[in-house]
Amino acid sequence: MNPETLDQAFEALKTYDWGADRNALNPIDExxxxxxxxxEARAALETRLAAVLATDVSRDAKDVVCxxxxxxxxxxxxxxxxxxxxxxxxxxxxxxxxxxIPDPAAAQALREAIDRTGGNLRxxxxxxxxxxxxxxxxxxxxxxxxxDDAAVACSAIAALGVIRTPEAVQALTQAQxxxxxxxxxxxxxxxxxxxxxxxxxxxxxxxxxYRKFTGDEQPIHVRLAATQGLLACAGQTP
Numbered sequence: 001m002n003p004e005t006l007d008q009a010f011e012a013l014k015t016y017d018w019g020a021d022r023n024a025l026n027p028i029d030e031x032x033x034x035x036x037x038x039x040e041a042r043a044a045l046e047t048r049l050a051a052v053l054a055t056d057v058s059r060d061a062k063d064v065v066c067x068x069x070x071x072x073x074x075x076x077x078x079x080x081x082x083x084x085x086x087x088x089x090x091x092x093x094x095x096x097x098x099x100x101i102p103d104p105a106a107a108q109a110l111r112e113a114i115d116r117t118g119g120n121l122r123x124x125x126x127x128x129x130x131x132x133x134x135x136x137x138x139x140x141x142x143x144x145x146x147x148d149d150a151a152v153a154c155s156a157i158a159a160l161g162v163i164r165t166p167e168a169v170q171a172l173t174q175a176q177x178x179x180x181x182x183x184x185x186x187x188x189x190x191x192x193x194x195x196x197x198x199x200x201x202x203x204x205x206x207x208x209x210y211r212k213f214t215g216d217e218q219p220i221h222v223r224l225a226a227t228q229g230l231l232a233c234a235g236q237t238p
Contacts, residue, residue, distance in 0.1 A: 002027070005027045006027045006028065006031055008024075008027070009024060009025050009026070009027035009028045010028070010048065010052075012024035012025060013025060013028070013052065013057065013061050013064075013065070014055075014057050014061065015057075015058070015061075016057070016058065016060055016061040016064065017058050017060040017061070018060050025064065028045075028049075028068065029068075031045050032045070032068055032071050032072055035072070042072055043074075043076065045072055046069065046072045046073060046074060046076055046077050047076065047077075049065050049068050049069055049072070049077070050065075050069065050076065050077035050079075050080040050081075051080070052065050053065055053066075053080040053081070053083070053084065054080060054083070059089050059090060062084070062090055062093070063090070063093050066081065066084075066090070066093035066094055066096065066097045067093070067097075069081065069097045069101075070096060070097045070100045070101075071100075073097055073100070073101040073106075074101065074103055075101075075103040075105040075106070077097075077101075078098065078101065078103070078105045078106050078109050079109075081094045081097050081098050081101075081106075081109070082094070082098070082109035082112070082113065085109070085110070085113040085116070085117065085121070085125060086113070086116055086117055086121065088121065091117075091121050091124060091125075092124060095110070095124055095125060095127075095128040096128075098110055098128060099128045099131045099132055104136075106132075107129065107132055107134045107136065107137065110125050110128050110129050110132070110134070110137075111129065111134070111136070111137050111140055113125050114126065114140060114144075118149070118152075119149070119151075119152075120151075122149075122152055122155075123151050123152055123155040126141065126144070126152065126155040126156055126159050127155055127158070127159065129141070129159055129163075130155075130158060130159030130160075130161075130162040130163060131162070133162060133163050133164075134163065135163060135165045135167075135168075137159070137163070138160065138163060138165060138167045138168050138171065139167075141156040141159050141160050141163075141168075141171075142156075142160070142167075142171040144156035145157060145171065145175050145177065145182075146177070146178075150179045150181055150182060153177060153179070153182045153185075154179075154181055154182050154185045157172065157175070157177070157182060157185040157186055157189050158185055158188070158189060160172055160189055160193075161185075161188060161189025161190070161192040161193060162192070164192065164193045164196040164197075168193065169190070169193045169197070169205075169209070172186055172189050172190050172193065173190065173209070173212075187213065187218075187222055190209050190212070190213075191209070191210075191213070191222075191225055191226070191229070193209060194206045194209035194210050194229055195229070197209065198229065198232060198233055203233045206229065206233050207229075207230060207233045209229075210226045210227075210229040210230045210233065211226070211230070212226075213225070213226035214226045214227060214230070
């Protein structure tokens, strides 16, 4: 990895946009790969990339930096990514990077951003917590089940359905959503939870969930899914 070539790539990054020659950034791509097993060099590269996010480079440049941080990112770059979570143009790429950084600090940053955002930004952050299957976010997600914004409520329901902890199942079971969309989301989330319970060998708990959806008041596709689940719990092929 030639330091001078890498410096030139970072210089090109300052004016980069999606219409520019991507080859100019290749040395950074190569550095991401070359430092995989070299902790000190990778940390230095992460620091340098994170610093770019605090500058006035283009949206496209910050977008590509977030993509690199998906690979090399650690807790060290979380503050720089978290600062973008309220930015309408950059929040999505910052979220994707935070989803993939295994350090708990990344999940904490996403949880803290829920109260600093609204609308689609909040929906996206909730989705990222679900993607991380972040059990620590369950209490905060539960508090959003009755949110006036139906999209926020539905995203919280969906995230709980992905996280699938006992606490998430309990909250979904007790939920009383007002909107039709949220009601459907609860059904989907609980069926997903039941599937996970069954996969974990918790047949009694899975059966208790499936039985909630076998009544005639349920849509036929829901009854069918619940019936198939009950058969699976009994060890029978639907």
